[in-house]
Amino acid sequence: MIRIALYQPDIPQNTGTLLRLGACLDISLDIIGPAGFTLSDKALRRAGMDYLDQANMSLHVSWDAFRRSSAAGAGRIVLLTTRSDLPYTDFRFQKDDILLLGRESAGVPDSVHDSAAARIVIPMRAGARSLNMALAAAMVAGEALRQLAGLDA
Numbered sequence: 001m002i003r004i005a006l007y008q009p010d011i012p013q014n015t016g017t018l019l020r021l022g023a024c025l026d027i028s029l030d031i032i033g034p035a036g037f038t039l040s041d042k043a044l045r046r047a048g049m050d051y052l053d054q055a056n057m058s059l060h061v062s063w064d065a066f067r068r069s070s071a072a073g074a075g076r077i078v079l080l081t082t083r084s085d086l087p088y089t090d091f092r093f094q095k096d097d098i099l100l101l102g103r104e105s106a107g108v109p110d111s112v113h114d115s116a117a118a119r120i121v122i123p124m125r126a127g128a129r130s131l132n133m134a135l136a137a138a139m140v141a142g143e144a145l146r147q148l149a150g151l152d153a
């Protein structure tokens with residue numbers, strides 16, 4: 001099924017929340033370093049609660065290490081970005097897609113942006129900059145699972 005990949009995440013609470021989401025929805029999570037916190041961070045553990053032990057997480061020391069991993073070779077990299085005109089609800093997800101989210105403070109560098117197979121956006125009202133990363137990932141993962149019939153009714 002789909003995976004979620006976080007590029008150099010800054011905020012441990014967001015990562016903990018996504019680890020919890022992954023554990024609950026059976027979505028694997030890739031953390032691409034360097035992260036702005038350690039995995040022993042109290043905020044990460046508080047957000048992830050007791051779900052962290054159930055989460056399927058892979059750590060990658062760099063973007064290059066992630067790209068060489070078997071996880072990255074399994075499917076298309078679909079970047080969630082404000083620099084796209086394709087709404088996520090119009091995108092046709094595939095079962096091995098990797099939903100890539102950039103660093104909360106800076107997104108992804110152009111080289112990572114350009115290497116994505118697809119770029120999608122969550123439409124927002126004019127003047128809004130961005131959504132919380134964990135919320136954005138949850139919205140798009142929910143749509144992907146809906147399309148792929150991955151959620152139990």
